[in-house]
């Protein structure tokens with residue numbers, strides 16, 4: 001009745017009886033999160049840290065086996081760091097900067113991501129998804145021990161929802177039978193196949209790509225070392241697929257991805273001896289390895305029309321799906337949480353009107369569109385859909401060997417960067433003359449060294465007035481919301497990164513920054529009126 | 544920013560045309576298609592200005 005649909009990498013939230021199961025009438029909770037994947041757990045961390053009771057219901061008792069996501073972007077790591085679990089990720093993950101592109105039998109070029117200095121986190125960190133989830137769950141346990149109201153309920157499967165105007169009624173199945181609860185807000189973080197979407201009869205349309213990808217995670221044995229680089233082959237000579245990707249993970253594990261085409265015999269392809277034929281052809285017979293995990297996946301690019309349906313809010317794979325090229329799945333899910341957490345917090349605390357949550361919908365739909373566009377473009381390059389697109393693709397690859405201009409056209413996945421909410425409903429005007437483009441209203445704040453630490457650690461969690469070389473009278477209070485002041489002088493800016501990223505040609509600047517570290521407005525000097533009105537706008541109190 | 548020039552701009556047009564054809568000489572259909580694709584990419588990069596390229600894409604539709 002409550003059988004596992006997949007094997008666990010590890011147990012994290014074993015079933016325990018909870019008091020709601022013994023209540024005579026259904027208990028009412030402020031927020032319940034359906035699904036304990038990375039997005040669900042991150043949502044609980046975000047809300048719990050604001051003191052809002054967050055209950056995660058998951059139909060399993062821990063994290064699923066198999067690595068799935070391996071590339072975690074800077075922004076996801078910064079978000080995790082705000083929740084207090086960035087450091088173990090930094091310790092565990094593998095940093096890579098060099099990528100090599102191969103076409104047929106030869107390397108056509110290599111590139112270096114040339115990371116910008118002055119960020120706590122690298123552009124990307126590779127680690128198996130179960131580690132990413134484990135560090136967040138461990139953090140949730142720590143916060144629970146400190147008394148924060150987070151609850152993770154394993155083997156609690158949501159089997160029924162009734163959506164009312166101002167609450168949702170859930171039927172939850174457990175090994176000891178069902179129980180009913182009422183929730184003010186339901187977060188649907190139940191993954192790509194989202195049963196919740198199904199129960200609510202919501203559409204999920206998009207483009208299905210007719211291709212199968214075989215992933216093998218292998219552990220190298222012996223002393224032949226492979227470099228920590230990303231290798232991407234277009235039409236490899238070893239005929240193991242029409243494209244192949246090799247990527248390093250921690251624990252000497254390598255991810256290899258073979259593009260197999262559409263008409264395949266899944267069962268045959270998944271047999272270890274057949275996977276080994278492909279791997280041996282690619283790695284050469286002298287390399288010894290052990291198979292850790294393998295799977296065949298197909299993918300689609302699609303999103304829900306709306307991420308908010310009254311009291312139900314969708315996030316992560318439940319709301320949108322992209323191809324894995326570009327690592328935008330879990331990474332965009334983390335940005336959903338980042339965007340939703342503080343808004344839901346303000347609404348639950350009665351500080352903002354419910355309509356603030358419509359900006360979650362508009363901003364994250366905008367983000368999902370950008371992700372879908374990027375991942376569709378990568379996919380069209382990797383698997384050209386027509387004869388002429390293949391001709392152009394191969395022309396780019398051939399030219400890239402000799403001519404630098406063609407290299408930026410090679411698209412084997414544009415790696416995930418957070419989106420700028422240009423034109424977003426919560427943005428106010430840009431009044432910083434000569435201010436850098438990258439920190440315009442709507443943009444996520446880039447990190448920068450400040451004194452002996454980093455700027456990111458000084459922002460986040462609440463609204464901040466960031467004053468650089470500017471006088472600010474003290475914290476800003478408006479309509480029940482306070483914005484903390486962070487004052488920095490460029491004297492603390494040893495390598496000029498802060499000035500470069502936040503001042504540009506301006507001598508001083510005052511920014512209003514949202515709790516998710518996106519810029520709400522900016523100006524050259526403190527202007528209380530403007531800041532107050534921007535704060536009202538950013539909290540949904542002025543439209 | 545300059546507009547797409549649709550007036551005659553190449554000196555000795557017959558020579559240019561002969562160069563174009565001779566570049567394709569001896570190529571199979573597939574090789575010619577690949578050559579054309581590379582040529583378009585090289586020329587587009589040289590133009591650089593995306594507005595001009597967009598206009599060129601329009602103009603080529605006839």
Ligand SMILES: Cc1cc2nc3c(=O)[nH]c(=O)nc-3n(C[C@H](O)[C@H](O)[C@H](O)COP(=O)(O)OP(=O)(O)OC[C@H]3O[C@@H](n4cnc5c(N)ncnc54)[C@H](O)[C@@H]3O)c2cc1C
Pocket residue numbers: 034035036037038039040057058059060068069070071072129156157158159189190191192195215297315316317318324326327328329330331332333
């Ligand atoms: C091969 C592959 C490679 C990938 N690589 C990357 C990458 O490099 N970078 C990246 O960012 N992303 C990558 N992704 C995507 C990433 O794995 C997903 O985007 C991510 O797991 C989504 O998280 P989620 O929490 O939304 O959903 P999930 O991780 O799917 O979690 C949903 C949870 O909900 C639970 N659930 C389902 N139904 C119910 C129910 N009725 N009641 C209670 N609980 C329920 C499920 O058991 C599950 O625990 C990759 C994916 C694949 C397949």
